[in-house]
Amino acid sequence: MTHERGSVTAETAVALPALVVVLAASLWVVAVVGAHLECVDAARAGARAAARGEAPEAVRSAVVRAAPGGARVVVSPGAELTRVDVSVAVQPRWGLMLPAVEVRASAVSATEPGVFR
Template identity: 50%
Template sequence: MAGCERGRDRGFVTAESAVVLPVLVVFATALVYGLLVVAAQIRCVDAARTGARAAARQDPPDAVTEVAREAAPSGAEVTVRREAGHVRVVVVARPPLLDGLPFDVREEAVAAVEETVGAGA
C-alpha cells in the first residue's frame, strides 16, 4: 500500500511548479516595473527642483527648460510658469518600458524668485 501512495504522488511537484513559476515571474516583473516607476518619479523630482532653482535665479526660460530636461527622464515635458514672486516648474514623463500603461509620472516644484543685484537701478 505504501508503494501505491508513492506512485500517486509522482508528478505532484511538477504540477505545483507549473502553477507557481508563472506567478513568480509575474511578481518579479511587477517589482521591476515598480522600480522603474519609482526611478522615473525621483528623476522628475530632481528635474523640477533643478528647474525651479534655475528659474528662481532668473536664468533665461530656454536655459531653465534645458537644465530641467537634462535631469528629467528622456521624452519628458517641462513647463515653466512665472507667477507673482514665484516660479513653478512642472515635469511630466512616461516611465520607461511602460508604454502600454495609461499613466504618467508628474512632479512640480515652486520657488521664490530671487532678486538680482542691480535690478532696481
C-alpha cells in the same frame, strides 16, 4: 514516492508563471518610481535655477537633461514664485500593449528680488 514527484512538478508548473508575473509587476513599479524621482529632481533643479534668474532656455535645457527621456517641461516664472512642472508617460518595455502611466512632479521656488523680467 513517484506520486509525490509528480505533484511537486505540477505545483512548480502552476507557481512559476505567478512568480514571473509578480517579478514583472515589481520591476514595473521600480521603473515608475525611478521615473518619478527623476521628475522630482529635475523640477527642483529647474525651479532653483529659474528663481536665481537664469535664462529660460538654460533652465529648460537643465530640466530636460535631468528629466527622463520624452518628458514635458513647463517653466512658469513669476514675480514672487517660479514653478516648474515635469511630466512623462512611462510605458513598460516588455508590455507594449499595456497603458502608459503618467508621472508628474512640480516644484515651486520663491523668485529672488529683482530677477523677474
